[in-house]
């Protein structure tokens with residue numbers, strides 16, 4: 001049987017940043033102001049971000065990876081320590097742990113949410129464990145209350161890799177007012193809001209915030225803005241070894257404009273995600289995302305899990321869709337399969353992680369996607385011959 005296929009539209013990408021004139025104007029203003037690196041626009045972005053997520057302190061940095069690295073350092077973690085994290089995540093989660101000399105311990109996920117399984121976390125705590133690094137998987141919040149209880153019971157820090165989770169909610173609260181100690185966000189263009197590159201750390205702890213601000217800037221005892229505005233000469237000190245993890249004012253100007261668009265971007269994603277779920281949930285060969293009652297998803301990615309014969313044919317399905325100008329991506333990666341972390345024993349202890357990374361498929365979802373484009377994708381999925 002042949003089906004009459006509609007003509008393919010231009011390539012439908014899996015994601016695309018949404019950037020407009022406000023961002024352009026913001027960058028131009030910064031360029032003309034004479035202050036281009038971390039300065040007044042970074043401070044303004046931090047204040048607005050903190051207010052948006054409802055947290056006392058927000059510290060802008062160069063990426064989520066450097067945000068995670070600094071967060072682990074100010075949590076007192078270093079060589080010889082173990083940090084529990086999922087393997088089902090972008091590799092930066094584990095790299096942030098490894099690059100400060102600590103050891104990532106990969107724990108399996110709950111198959112319904114793709115997030116860390118708190119019972120498995122507890123089972124992997126050793127005398128060397130110092131922290132839990134919980135990822136909010138493609139935007140859906142991890143089971144924070146249970147993880148917090150486990151962390152408190154064993155005297156561990158709880159750090160949230162919220163790279164993908166801006167706008168997501170847990171128990172009626174936006175992610176970013178940490179249930180544990182610290183949350184880290186990414187503004188890479190693959191996330192919902194972007195500054196090109198960039199990251200943000202949020203915490204309720206004033207002392208942690210203060211140290212984070214110093215460490216991102218060579219551990220300098222005062223900020224450039226303070227020194228610049230000082231009426232008397234000001235000589236700074238450097239009391240520990242720091243980093244250059246600064247965000248620039250050009251990036252912050254983009255971030256401020258993106259924050260202004262965030263609610264509309266979230267609305268659009270949620271509405272497109274609902275349309276996908278409504279149209280696809282009856283298909284027996286895939287599973288649409290599940291969202292627990294106490295969570296609100298931002299759909300940073302819309303991932304379906306392929307089931308049965310379709311699971312074994314994922315590459316074939318992705319290829320058929322690509323031939324119709326629809327770009328998809330394999331699921332979230334499994335870090336334990338990459339060279340720096342590879343070991344046979346991980347594979348045995350992470351069955352759910354392996355299942356999801358092998359059978360998940362991410363569908364196109366971006367702000368400018370029209371319902372017509374989405375209907376075309378939905379139709380193409382229905383027409384895929386296994």
Ligand SMILES: *Cc1c(COP(=O)(O)O)cnc(C)c1O
Nearest residue numbers: 063064065090092163186187188
């Ligand atoms: C994107 C991502 C990161 C890395 O963010 P960068 O800003 O690119 O450093 C870390 N963790 C997760 C879960 C991510 O999705």
